[in-house]
Each structure stands twice: as structure tokens, then as C-alpha cells.
Amino acid sequence: GAVVSQHPSRVICKSGTSVKIECRSLDFQATTMFWYRQFPKKSLMLMATSNEGSKATYEQGVEKDKFLINHASLTLSTLTVTSAHPEDSSFYICSARLAGGFQETQYFGPGTRLLVL
Amino acid sequence: RKEVEQDPGPFNVPEGATVAFNCTYSNSASQSFFWYRQDCRKEPKLLMSVYSSGNEDGRFTAQLNRASQYISLLIRDSKLSDSATYLCVVTRGGADGLTFGKGTHLIIQP
Numbered sequence: 712g713a714v715v716s717q718h719p720s721r722v723i724c725k726s727g728t729s730v731k732i733e734c735r736s737l738d739f740q741a742t743t744m745f746w747y748r749q750f751p752k753k754s755l756m757l758m759a760t761s762n763e764g765s766k767a768t769y770e771q772g773v774e775k776d777k778f779l780i781n782h783a784s785l786t787l788s789t790l791t792v793t794s795a796h797p798e799d800s801s802f803y804i805c806s807a808r809l810a811g812g813f814q815e816t817q818y819f820g821p822g823t824r825l826l827v828l
Numbered sequence: 829r830k831e832v833e834q835d836p837g838p839f840n841v842p843e844g845a846t847v848a849f850n851c852t853y854s855n856s857a858s859q860s861f862f863w864y865r866q867d868c869r870k871e872p873k874l875l876m877s878v879y880s881s882g883n884e885d886g887r888f889t890a891q892l893n894r895a896s897q898y899i900s901l902l903i904r905d906s907k908l909s910d911s912a913t914y915l916c917v918v919t920r921g922g923a924d925g926l927t928f929g930k931g932t933h934l935i936i937q938p
Contacts, residue, residue: 745925754832754915755872757925770925804871808923816862817926819871 713739715807717820724795725828731791732823734805740785741807745817746778749802761788795827831855832929834916840935845906849932851899851916859921861892863901865912866931872915875901903934911936 714737724730734744742763747755759780760768767780779791792799802824806817834851841847853861861878876883878890878899889902899916916929 743923747925747928754930755926755928757927760923760925762923802869806926816874816877819873822871824869 713807713809713816713818715805715818715820717805717823719823720821721824721826723826723828726796727794729791729793730795730825731789732803732805732825734788734790734807734820736786736807736818739807739809741788741809742785743808744782744788745806745808746780746788746790747804747806749804749822755804758790792825795825797827800825800827830929831927832916832918834914834929834932836930836932838933838935840937841906842937843906843908846902846904847906847934848903849901849914849916849934851901851929853897853899853916853918853927855918855920855927856897857920858897858918858927860919861899862917862919862926863888863890863899864915864917864928866915867912872917872928875914906934906936908936908938910934 716735718733744761746758749755758773761780761782763782769775782788804822805820832853863875864872865875866872876885878892882891887904891900913931913933915931917926919926
């Protein structure tokens with residue numbers, strides 16, 4: 712199946728710093744990638760849709776200036792959490808859409824655990 | 829009302845039993861439906877897509893009722909390795925992201 716990687720897998724940072732998370736599709740090209748966030752015992756929530764070569768589309772309530780998304784190539788999207796605060800601590804997961812077929816499937820990266828102290 | 833609702837469980841069932849999960853969704857514009865499983869502290873993995881005609885994959889059977897906006901998953905002859913959280917997922921399709929239910933936690937006991 713399609714493989715999606717994320718880096719780093721885990722990060723601990725001080726409040727006020729910025730953290731960049733990379734999402735790569737390893738064996739396919741992804742024109743669309745998605746960023747999700749999951750708080751403990753909660754469901755995954757879509758944060759934004761990242762399209763290669765264009766601006767990301769953010770879900771309601773997600774601050775675009777705080778969560779910067781760049782989709783520079785067909786295999787790479789990055790999420791930068793700017794000026795991170797403890798309430799940003801969460802499990803961030805990306806997915807890449809495998810287009811075609813009757814139902815389009817999203818393949819998930821292994822996720823990045825962010826802890827902001 | 830939540831977009832995708834699931835009974836959070838936990839469901840504790842003995843190995844070999846049959847277990848069924850249900851899910852309802854509120855957005856009638858939803859076009860594609862899936863069941864994912866998520867193990868503790870891991871990313872979700874696609875278990876199966878759900879089609880209107882119903883579909884089966886080994887011990888797993890999924891059903892979709894568009895009129896009632898209801899999705900089900902049946903697991904037969906449950907194994908210890910089936911212990912996980914099962915996520916009901918819908919999307920409007922195309923370039924849209926996925927909408928997840930909170931998940932149903934399943935524990936298979938030996």
C-alpha cells in the first residue's frame with residue numbers, strides 16, 4: 712500500500728518556539744494532503760487541506776497564521792506550529808490522498824506527538 | 829449534533845464472539861464511508877470502505893443505509909488482535925478531508 716512518513720515522530724519544545732512537521736508520500740504523488748489533530752480521548756479533527764502549489768484551506772476555528780502549511784511539491788507538505796503554547800500539545804497526523812478509483816482513499820502518516828512545556 | 833456519532837464503548841467480548849458496531853452521520857451530502865482502526869497511540873489505518881450494497885472482507889462485514897444515515901461493522905470470530913478503537917469515517921468525497929467519529933473501543937478477552 713501507499714506509504715506516508717512524518718518527521719519528527721515526537722517533539723518537546725518550550726513555549727513560544729516554532730515547530731515544523733514534515734509529511735511525505737514515499738511511493739506516490741499526492742496533490743492533496745490533509746492535516747489532522749487528535750487530543751487525548753478525542754476524535755481526529757481535520758485542521759486544513761493542503762494542495763500542492765496553492766494556499767491551504769483551513770477548517771473553521773483553525774488559525775492560519777498559527778498553523779502555517781506549505782505544500783512545496785507533490786510529495787511533501789509541512790505544518791509549522793508558530794509560537795507554540797501548552798494547549799497546542801497534541802498528536803498531529805497528516806494524510807495523503809490516493810486519487811482514482813471508486814472511492815478515494817487517504818493514507819495516514821505515523822503522526823507527530825508534540826509536547827509544549 | 830455531532831457529525832459522526834459512535835458508541836464509545838468499551839465493548840468487552842470473549843475471543844471468538846461476534847461483535848457489531850454502529851455509527852450515524854448527520855451530513856446527508858456525505859458520499860464516501862469507511863471504517864478505520866486505530867491502535868493505542870498510533871495513526872488510524874484503513875480497515876475497509878463501505879458501499880451501499882454492503883461488503884465483506886474476511887471476518888469483517890460493513891453495511892451502509894443511506895436513508896437512515898447509518899453505518900455498521902460486524903466482526904465475526906473475533907481475535908485478540910482485533911482489540912483496537914474502530915473509527916467510523918465519512919467524507920463528501922473529492923478533495924474533502926475525512927470526518928471521524930470518536931471511535932468505539934473494542935477489547936477482546938481470551
